[in-house]
Amino acid sequence: MTSDNAGFPDREAVEESYHRHVDAGRVDTWKMADMQLVMGEREGVRFSDAFTGKSYVNCHCNGGVFNLGHRNPQVIAAVRDAMDHIDIGNHHLVSSHRAAAAQRLVDSTGGRLTGVVFGTSGGEAIDLAIKAARHATGRDGIVSVEGAxxxxxxxxxxTGEAKFRDPFRHVVPGFDQVPYNDIDSMSAAVDDNTAAVILEAIPATLGFPMPETGYLPAVERLCRDRGTLLIIDEVQTGLGRTGTVWYHEQESIEPDMVVAGKGLGGGIYPIAATLMTAEVHSFTSDEPFSHISTFGGAELGCVAASTVLDIITDPRFLARVREVGDRIGRGLEDGPFEIRRRGMLTGLKFSEPMGGMAAMKTLFDEGVYSFFAGNDPSVLQFKPALVISDHDLDWLITTVRRVLG
Ligand SMILES: Cc1ncc(COP(=O)(O)O)c(C=O)c1O
Structure with a gap:
């Protein structure tokens, strides 16, 4: 492995350029936190700093982008092979690679969600879900969860927090938010003009609070009763992370739409997808060319996605995720935090309000890269790659116990 650092001689030079041209706040924040890092070589569950060579086990994985590890050899081989023949393709035309990836996604829902619209990012795929819900219902309202x-x-x-909207004077009518795990508030918010309820089954940025027993089925019933569609955002919870392909399977609910992103491109090519029922998908025939994305469903991305889906839908792969998740749960059970976990999706909730943030720094110094939950910094998001070996897992658990215990 080599990393040429794009020609920059040292960290200071990269930071100076990044500060000036890309994002001053990020450079300042990381410096202030004494966590300066420029990603260099990367392979499997690890990456290293481009200038010191210090190695980190990636326990955030960009929220799931690196579920299959960095530079997964199967994904790279498939995309490399495809690059000998194809490029991103043409979004106006029919595409065999797009159809093949869509077929796999449909199969992953047991054939229930038959329509797939590809995008380039999770946000784009969410936007499309909301547009499709409004088209299908002829209603405007959207209800989401506070802190999601x-x-x-x-x-x-x-759909999100004011702190991300207000600086940009982002004012869009028709959106309402209610507390998570509160079916009464949800019931009060959903009316006969509500097109959709959108929620992550386990809200990541809120620190992975687990759904109370019966909450998600109750939301589903409420939606059915009121003619409202249910959109489940599985950008972080999906694609094997919780030990099933989609987390909503474990709740026995049947959403009208499911959104996938992050891990879908195997960390090699950005791609996202909105899966939907045939009824919702009918907008593609009612209004041909009404939704357009030049890069959404790029053929190279579809090759990456098909490879990812082939890997993560293997029952042996999912069984291993469940086994490793259980080992993480057992290994950390006597730590000074509450463990919130499904499969290998883990949040460590500390009693101090900034406990997750503090733990991030402590682990960083020991070569473990994780991240606190943005809307609840008392929680550390702890998501190692799903392909972690027994050896690396043992090291990780021992390290976390030693430095946080
Ligand atoms: C649950 C969830 N949904 C959607 C998104 C948006 O994805 P993207 O950044 O690819 O637009 C994110 C990103 O972090 C996410 O965590």
């Missing part, structure tokens, strides 16, 4: 996060694009941004 569905992206920074137009409609997705409107």
């Amino acid at each position: 996060y569905h992206g920074h694009t137009g409609l997705a941004l409107a």
Whole structure:
């Protein structure tokens, strides 16, 4: 493995350029936190700093982008092979690669959600879900969960927190938010003009609070009773992370739409998808060319996605995720935090309000890269790659116990 650092001689030079041209706040924040890092070489569950060579086990994985590890060899081989023959393709034309990836996604829902619209990012796929819900119902209202996060694009941004909207004077009517795990508030908010309820089954940015028993089925019933569609954002919970392909399977609910992103491209090519019922998908025949994305469903991305889906739908792969998740749960059970976990999706909730943030720094110094939950910094998001070996897992558990215990 080599990393040429794009020609920059040292960290200071990268930071100076990044500060000036890309994002000053990020450079300042990381410096202030004494966590300066420029990603260099990367392979499997690890990456290293481009200038010191210090190695980190990636326990955030960009929220699931690196579910299959960095530079997964199967995904790279498939995309590399495809690059000898194809490029991104043409979004106006019919595409065999797009059809093949869509077929796999449909199969992953047991054939229940038969329509797939590809996008480039989770936010774009959420925007499309909201548009499709409004088209299908002829209603405007959208209800989401306080503290949730569905992206920074137009409609997705409107479902989230004011702190992300207000600086940009982002005012979009028709959006309402209610507390998570509170079916009465949800019931009060959903009326006969509500097109959709959108929620992550386990809200990541809120620190992975687990759904109370019966909450998600109650939301589903409420939606059915009121003619409202149910959109489940599985950008973080999906694609094997919780030990099933989709988390909503474990709740025995049947959403009208499911949104996938992050891990779908195997960390190699950005791609996202909105899965939907045939009824919702009918907008593609009612209004041909009414939704357009030049790069959404790029053929190279579809090759990556098909490979990812082939890997993560293997029952042996999912059984291993469940086994490793159980080992993480057992290994950390006597730590000074509450464990919130489904499969290998884990949040460590500390009693101090900034406990997750503090734990992030402590682990960082020991070569473990994780991240606190943006809307609840008392929680550390702890998501190692699903392909972690027994050896690396043992090291990780021992390290976390030693430094946080
Ligand atoms: C649950 C969830 N939904 C949607 C998004 C938006 O995805 P993207 O950043 O690819 O637009 C994110 C991103 O972090 C997310 O965590």
